[in-house]
Amino acid sequence: MPDWADPRDLDPEVRRALRGLEARNATRVAGHLVAAGSLVDEDPAEALAHARAARDRASRIAAVREAVGVAAYHAGDYAEAARELRAYRRMSGDPGYRAVLADCERAMGRPEVALRLVREALEGSPDAAETVELRLVEAGARQDLGEVAAARLVLEGALGGRPSPEALDWDDPGTARLASAYADLLAAAGDEAAARPWQEAVAEHAPDDDVEVTEIEETADEGGATAADGAPAPEDGAALEAPPGAAPGLDPAAGRDTGGRAGSPADVRRGGRGRGGRAAR
Incomplete structure (x- = not known):
């Protein structure tokens, strides 16, 4: 320790x-x-x-x-x-972590499962921040399946339909993240003419955004996705006392950009209560 x-x-x-x-x-x-x-x-x-x-x-x-x-x-x-x-x-x-769980399915090579989880989460009326994460995972899963055109439609829809860099609210973090993913998707699809203005806008308005399109590494899930908690019951005892203003320990609701894979949420979030996943890798 x-x-x-x-x-x-x-x-x-x-x-x-x-x-x-x-x-x-x-x-x-x-x-x-x-x-x-x-x-x-x-x-x-x-x-x-x-x-x-x-x-x-x-x-x-x-x-x-x-x-x-x-x-x-x-x-x-x-x-x-x-x-x-x-x-x-x-x-x-x-009920949180829906985008994170969908992204985990992507990472384990199960984009179809990821899409199902995204669809179920979207039916639950997520807030705006979680919706961004879910759409990014959805677009990434479509890319994993080779459905680049479908991935493009997902991001375009999330950006309002027929988006243009000049019309976006770049002060909104979710919009900036979607735009970054869209720029990378266009470039990865070989549409350099369409990608260029988006890349320039991202460089100008969101220079610290590390979203990029790369290949994912599959992780084998040897034990399946079933949770287990078979440890012995805890013993009774005294509670810990903390001084006023104590800093949090592991706070999963505090987002952190993990960069990387298209469609993976960039912040780990608790559904509607916090933030939910890593975005567009």
Whole structure:
């Protein structure tokens, strides 16, 4: 456990969820969660190791399973991410992470399943931010299937239909992300004339956007997508106390751009409550 991982820095909501654990165990779990949350950007593999260590001690805590799923997603272990986030959803009743789960299916070489999950999520009236993530995953899944024209229609529809760079609201992050994906899609399809004005607009208005179209790496899901939480029941014990203003540990609702694959949500989000996935890789 890193010396700097102070269990008192854990998010209060997660800290409350650990109250059923024996006091010493709760402190260890909290420390691992704080370490995972602090490392997820710079060292996602190490963050995942800490999240797994927390799961080994508290697998029946929904927030712990959520932490493992988020860390696994950032570390590129999409099979584990899908299993853990499904376990979290089942245990907590939170319907979020729909775009992330669809993106995991893409990464595991199942674009048809990804499209089904996107369709089901869109039927649930997602908010604007999640809709952007879902459309990006949808476009990426169409690309995976070789349906470039269909992917183009998805992005054009998300941008309002027959979009032009001059007519967009570039101050809207979702619009900028969709436009970046659209520019990359046009270039990947060999339509350089159409791609050029979009690429120039992206360079001008969203120069820090790292969305690009690349080939995905398939991840084998040896265990399937079924979640399991068969660890022994936690022991009763004292809750952790935290000083006022404590920083959160692993906060899956805090978005982070992971770059990469077309159609993968760029931020990990909780459906309508937070943010939901990685976008257009």
